[in-house]
Amino acid sequence: MLAVSSFTSCINNEREGEMESFSIGVHDDFSCGNLLDDIDFDDLFIGIGDGDVLPDLEMHSDMFADYSFSGGEESEVNLSIYAGKVEESGSSGSGLSLSPGEEIVSKRDESVKAINTVSADRGRKSSKSSQGKRKMKVDWTPELHRRFVQAVEQLGMDKAVPSRILELMGIDCLTRHNIASHLQKYRSHQKHLRAREAEAASWNQRRQIYGGAGGRGGHNKRDVSSWIAPIMGFPPPPPAHMQSFRPLHVWGHPSADQSSVQHMWPKHLAHSQSPPWASPGPYPPSLTAPPPPDSSYWHPHHLLVPNALTQGTPCFPPTLAPARFPTPQVPGVPLPRPVYKVDHMGGIPSVQPHPHAPLESHPSKESLDAAIGDVLSKPWLPLPLGLKPPSLDSVMVELQRQGIPEIPPT
Amino acid sequence: MGDSSSASYIRMVQHLIEKCLIFQMTKEECMEALSKHANMKPVITSTVWKELEKENKEFFDNYKRNRQDRMSESETTQMIQNMISNSSRGSSLDD
Secondary structure, eight states: OOOHHHHHHHHHHHHTTTSSOOOOGGGGGTTSSOHHHHOOHHHHTTTSOTTTOOOOOOOOGGGGTTOOOOSSOGGGOOTHHHHSOOSSOGGGOOSOOOOOSTHHHHTHHHHHHHHHHHHTTTTOOSOOGGGOOSOOOOOOOHHHHHHHHHHHHHHOTTTOOHHHHHHHHTOTTOOHHHHHHHHHHHHHHHHHHHHHHHHHHHHHHHHHHHHHHTTOSSOSSOOOOTTSOSSOOOOOOOOSOOOSOOOOOOTTOTTSOTTTSOSSSOGGGOOSSOOTTOOSSOOOTTSOOOOOOGGGTTOTTSOOOTTOOOOOSOOOOGGGSGGGOSSOOOTTOOOOOGGGGGGGSTTOTTOOSOSSSSOSSSOOHHHHHHHHHHHHHOTTSOOSSOOOOOOHHHHHHHHHHTTOOSSSOO | OHHHHHHHHHHHHHHHHHHHHHTTOOHHHHHHHHHHHHOOOHHHHHHHHHHHHHHTHHHHHHHHHHHHHHHHHHHHHHHHHHHHHHHHHHSOSOO
């Protein structure tokens, strides 16, 4: 249902100052069914400088959700018209009639067409009319995103509603819908980020615990095996349907194989533009977008993980469970397994009895393959051991010395 | 942005190496595995490994030591296994 009344009041409230007598004269004409015909749209714009100001309407795109547009260019019912100012003025009668009532619906076609001419190039980035969608593709440049984040932070995460964000950003060619979907992605990314931080924090904690505890126990042979951190954030390797092995994926690398990777990303992320977060280099659409280096890695301005692949819980690789031991146990004969070492790490809470996850020195091919594939396909995953990274310069210099001039290698 | 793509690349190599470490591999095994499974030039693997070693000396010292121990244990285990299966094969299955 068209919440025109809110629409109306919205206009009246916001624009009283700017327009003179934006009175909706059509109110008197309710009785007839040809409201739009009767309305002289030009009247609506009396007092408005040419192309200057149109109501900055807070239209909700889903107001129109139920309406099927018979016009060919449905996608051009670009509600950005309403969300922003239309520079090309209302000469083509882009103002939608404000008369309440559903009669408007039947007349929508006319106004749609009128709007379309105005909206022809308004805010239309890369969307094609053949899409039949009502969303306009927004180019979320880093600058744009920055303003978005600013607005969100100003409002506070819970209070950040698209309409307010839109206001704060003050960008004409954005619709509430654009903001809403961007907000959703942003929120889910934030959640993922927090989860990962929490996870990292808990690893560090545990590593410290083990560092202290590893000293005890009857193992005279060995010193503290504190570094083989029992809790490896080993993400469960993907189920055995691991695709055929891909060449090394390099972010920002133009020749990276794009066809293979991800199906992780929902379709709407497969823009041709870079999301603002992908600062290094171009963003190949279907590829996992490159996260910026290292320390600023999961900064909010970074790429969203849409699937909320939460690596929240450090878990043990299920495929590396005892079943994988190369030495099959002869029934009835208890064999000392390397795993028993862990018994000496007495007081560790909730440690699975397999701290050294793959105990065999020769890992099964599948699990190794899976693990490696995982790294290549999901570069955003946290480092399982979190070793201190070497200095980039030092590595580069050494590589060059070894005859590798370019990283990533071509 | 050559710099950040190098950084992310190196990070990835580190990630791969860490996975190999979880598998208790040696540097050479790692080089081979990554070359085979990830098309990674062994020289890159080894360089990054060595750099990681420099930066995480303690870890790698432990790692190597543990490996030794574990290796010998699993060898012992293997030996025992063989002995048992041999002996059971030798004697008829009257157990």
